[in-house]
Amino acid sequence: MPITIRHMLDALNQVMAQLEASAGADPFISQENLDTLLHALDEEEKAFTTSMYELVKSRKNNRGGRVTRKAVASLAPYLKEVVMPEFYLKAGPIDRRAARRILALGEPYLSLANTWKAFAEYNMDRSPAELAERIGELSEGISLGYYANAGQEPILPLHVPAQLELLDEHAFFNTLENAHGHAFEGLRENYRLDRFVDGNDILSQLPGFQDNPGARDKASQLAVIMQHHLREIALAILFRNEQSFNPLFVAGITEAGHLVGFSAAVRWK
Numbered sequence: 001m002p003i004t005i006r007h008m009l010d011a012l013n014q015v016m017a018q019l020e021a022s023a024g025a026d027p028f029i030s031q032e033n034l035d036t037l038l039h040a041l042d043e044e045e046k047a048f049t050t051s052m053y054e055l056v057k058s059r060k061n062n063r064g065g066r067v068t069r070k071a072v073a074s075l076a077p078y079l080k081e082v083v084m085p086e087f088y089l090k091a092g093p094i095d096r097r098a099a100r101r102i103l104a105l106g107e108p109y110l111s112l113a114n115t116w117k118a119f120a121e122y123n124m125d126r127s128p129a130e131l132a133e134r135i136g137e138l139s140e141g142i143s144l145g146y147y148a149n150a151g152q153e154p155i156l157p158l159h160v161p162a163q164l165e166l167l168d169e170h171a172f173f174n175t176l177e178n179a180h181g182h183a184f185e186g187l188r189e190n191y192r193l194d195r196f197v198d199g200n201d202i203l204s205q206l207p208g209f210q211d212n213p214g215a216r217d218k219a220s221q222l223a224v225i226m227q228h229h230l231r232e233i234a235l236a237i238l239f240r241n242e243q244s245f246n247p248l249f250v251a252g253i254t255e256a257g258h259l260v261g262f263s264a265a266v267r268w269k
Contacts, residue, residue, distance in 0.1 A: 003121055008084055011120035014228045015049050016076060020069045021207070021220035029053070029067045036217050040138065044122040048115040055108040079116075083109055087117070123229075128258035131229055132159035138222040139262045145209030147202065147237070147248060148266035158251050160259040167232040167253055169196045175259050176249075191238035191246065199233035199250045199261075226252065230260060237266075 022037040023029045034053050038046050056067045056075060083105065087098035094102070094114055102110045126134075136157030144152055160179040164171055203226060206219035226233060230252030238247045244267070251261025 003117070003124060005084075007120045007124045008116070009080070010228055011048070011116060011123050012076065012079060014123070014224055015045065015052055015119070016072055017224045017228075018221055019049060019052060019072050021224065022217060023069055024207075024213075024216065027068050027070065029069060029072065034067075036214060037221070040218055040221060042122070042134075044115070044119040048112070048119040051108070051112040051115040055112050058106075058108045079112075083113060087113060093117075126229075128161070128254045128256055128260050129159055131225075131254065132157040132260045134225060135222065135260065135262055138218050138225065140218075142206065142215060142219050142222065143209045143211070144202075144248065144264060144266060145205065146268065148264070148268060150267040151245070152267070153245060153265040155262050155264040158249065158259065158261045158263045162259050163257040164253045164259060165257065167234050167251075167259070169193060169236075172196070172234065172236055172249075172251075172259075191240050193236065194239035194246070195235065195237040197235050199235040199252065200227065202235050202250055203227060203233065226250075226261065230254060233261070 018037060019029060019034075022033040026033075034049075038049060041049060052072070052075075053067055056071050059071070059075075083102065086101045086105075087094045094110075094117060098113075099110060102113050136155075139155040139157070142155060144155075160175050162175045164175065203223040206223055207216045210216040210219050233250065233252035236247075236249040236251075240246055245265035246267065247263060248266045249261060249263045251259050251263075254260050
């Protein structure tokens with residue numbers, strides 16, 4: 001499948017959101033913030049993120065060379081309107097003609113363009129199973145806050161092959177109960193649905209639930225990657241009784257129609 005403008009913009013928005021979130025409430029994105037962020041990224045994403053950071057540092061209007069969240073956000077229109085139109089959206093490295101045009105803007109822009117395109121292609125080719133694996137890596141050790149204030153078991157990645165077009169309560173239960181190899185049989189008989197709501201709210205809250213910078217950074221990345229690769233994200237909480245651990249799911253639909261996200265057994269007061 002050929003790379004599209006949407007794939008390019010998705011890659012750009014994902015990396016910019018993660019860079020901005022890495023500083024937390026601080027307006028400045030330090031080298032330490034960047035190093036912590038890079039530690040958890042795949043190689044393609046790491047290269048693009050580094051290029052983005054170095055470009056912001058090197059811009060002429062960046063006095064002192066410090067990288068701020070505002071400076072990262074302000075770069076987006078220029079990249080979308082000036083840099084991206086200079087190269088053709090076809091597979092493989094940027095061709096020589098396009099490289100010369102981009103180089104005229106400055107060496108850092110060529111470095112960024114190459115890593116941007118490589119990450120967009122990598123993102124585009126990521127399968128639902130690989131996405132679920134990445135979600136599993138980022139969610140390991142993450143706290144679910146007051147959703148699990150009386151305890152939680154380890155978070156597990158969720159991937160159920162399907163052909164979903166929308167995700168409502170009915171589609172959610174049917175997909176889980178028909179999942180081959182998953183222990184979700186009898187959900188409706190053993191649990192009642194306590195909550196089925198927009199899952200973007202819990203994703204936005206996840207960083208605030210964490211008690212150390214590393215976990216906050218992972219939670220921020222988890223939220224960004226899920227919101228960029230999934231649609232109709234839902235939070236579903238099933239309930240049996242206050243003494244037992246009850247299933248919590250945060251999942252959405254991939255471009256291929258699969259159900260992907262994470263699940264955990266939780267207990268709350």
